[in-house]
Amino acid sequence: MKQLKSLGVMACAVALCATFTACGTSGSQTSTSQEMQSTSQESSAPVEKPADLDGKWTQTNANGDDMRMDAEITGDTITVNWVQPDSTSLYWVGTYEAPTAAGDWSWTSKGDTEKMSSALLASGDDTKEFHYTAANEEISFEATAMGTTVTVRMQRQQ
Known part of the structure; x- marks a missing residue:
């Protein structure tokens, strides 16, 4: 009878150990599964460049x-020209700073005043502000000629 009791106590102890082990394994599997799912969701999100x-x-x-x-x-240069049906004239040549982050971008271009000094229709400015608007994929800047200032809007040529 004592042996049966001892066997019963041992069987209960083994069953409890198995239950706790199963619960611990299930919890870590769930946690690992959630971590993997979270990681895969993060890596599937598009990275904006x-x-x-x-x-x-x-x-x-x-x-x-x-x-x-x-x-x-x-490269690191932007050149802007006036274009007519039969001629092209320099307006601006200066530095270009490429975007370092996704979205809108602005840079101050330092003009190559030596190159522009001999061009009749070139800007007389030392620097010029350029803006890129990501939503419209558009570059814009102000141009002044004959006392009139306009905002020039440009899109990439196809």
Whole structure:
């Protein structure tokens, strides 16, 4: 009889150990499963990158077909030209700072005054503020000619 009691106590102890072990394993499996699910959700979210503005841009708000502005961004330089049907004239050449974060971006371009000094239609400014609007994929800046200042808006050429 004592042996049966001892066997019964041992069986209960083994059952309790198995139950606690199973609960502990289940909890860590659930926790690990949740961590994996959380990690996979984080990695599937798209990572926004800074815009690449290198390339050719053309004015979208020109008053007519007779004259517009075109720009080209290459490396660390931006060049803006007046474009007419039969001629192209330099307006601006200066530094370009590429975006370092996603979204809107602005930079102050330092003009190459030596190159612009010999161009009749070039800006007389030492610096010029350029703005990139991510929502419209648009570059804008102010241009002054013959006493009139306009905001030039440009989009990438297709």
